[in-house]
Amino acid sequence: MNSKLGVKLGEGGCAEVYAWEGESKIIKLAKPNTIIEALQAELHHSYIAWACGLAVPQPFDMQEVEERWGIVFERVYGDSIMKRFVDTTQERSRHKQLLHVSEDYLHARVTAQMLYQIHSHAVPNMPSQRDNIKHDIQRAQYLSEAEKARVIELMDQIPTKQQLCHGDPNPGNIILRENDAIMIDWNNASVGNPEADLAEYILMIQYAILPVNVPQQAQEALEATREESIRMFIEHYGKLSGIRDADIEPWFVVVAARKLAADGISEEEKGLLVQEIRRRLHSTPL
Template sequence: MTNAVGRKLGEGACAEVFEWEDGSKIVKLAKPNINAAELEREWNHCRSAWECGLPVPETFGLVTVEGRQGIVFERIYGESILSRFINKTIGPSKQEDRSVLVEDYLGARITARLLYQIHTKSVNLSSQRAKFRNDIGRATILTKLEIETLIAHLDQLPVKEQLCHGDPNPGNILLRDHEALIIDWNDASTGNPEADLAEYIILIQYAVIPPYLPAELKAYLDTIRESTIQIFLEEYEELSGIGYAEIEPWIAPVAARKLSADATSESERVLLVDEIRKRMRNK
């Protein structure tokens, strides 16, 4: 790495994050499964969100470091909702009164408010629906008939043209003082807010805790999945008027889209396929 790159701060399925220059910025360097076009698209999405006045880190441009493509961002000093939840559940700041964790530490209301703020914007990004068709078509775990049925169902859903984030998971929402910011705009698109909401519901319902984390965390998460989803739905509906009846038709196609994502584990894929097939039988 060059002198501009500092210590490693984190890693995901598609990138590594390092300090950049004087430490006031970070650089997100793509892994081999991400090409230059995909990284440029993410940079464009982040810049568009910033220009809309949304609470996102400022972007400073694209760079190449020892052959790796990257994006330079403003560094946000804070913790993610996911990190806060883990720390308050099993970490040094473990909260003994678990009754307050649902509202305070899993961030369902914060997430709903952020998504509503995003969904009030209209930006000319790539088509959410076209991306979903492509992702569903690559879900090789499904049969050809299942894929065709899901795409036909998707095509029957109402069309909207609002800004959507695409991956509103608790690890992508950072808390800085009394402010929440949302990062990782790779999957952003123009489309239906209901898809973002379905994404969050599926994530909370079926997220699999990595084996390196204590079983205590999984046990506690299992007790609050449904109540967290309910808090999220109530908050978003109060803000927007959109409720579960409008979101439900999106759950199967969004679940199918996730089957081809690099970040989806095999155990999650099994759960998602079961959910998809159950919903298709009930149609």
């Protein structure tokens, strides 16, 4: 065992996270489903985000541990928005406190602020958002080839922007640390249209189906607060940026089609996305 490797801190679909060299760093060790080129890309994206002065963990280098490659990052202490949401809803349930839908349980405003800061940067040497999306749509199942071609055609009609985008702005990727919010997991970052990130977040909140091991109180709270969280997110981001609902609208069908290639969402959620895609394609003039 590598003497620098500490206790296991967490695990996702593509990596396991361990303490590294004590308490100030972590290493994100790839699972077999992640190729070394993907790690190299994530490290590159993280360097760029760090150089922009964004609130991200400082990236260091890649290390090999027992024939597995990983990325070493600054260790960030805090809770993800998703963990804070689950803990809050459980605590309220224990004390028999009612949910007030107007409260920002999912920290939608914090997410909007964070994304606006990211989108305020234009950077070179980053992947093309549209190339990434096209690749994901083309390899996704569930849609016919004609449906995929139509979605890509609709995306090609949207004017192109060249702003830094995160690509996966879900509540598990923002860490709350005292009064700060830290964005992690930059493997899907690209240069393109901020509206795609916004559509990604909205669709995630609208259709997310939480894992079965998540407490029932959190499941019920998500159902009760979805629409208000989305409204707060759009309103706050719009105040910062001037972007309106109509600017995000064309991206919903595109991002929904892209999400069908994701490993981390359930078949049930993908079924809901397919319904949303077909509804939008049917209502969009040829």
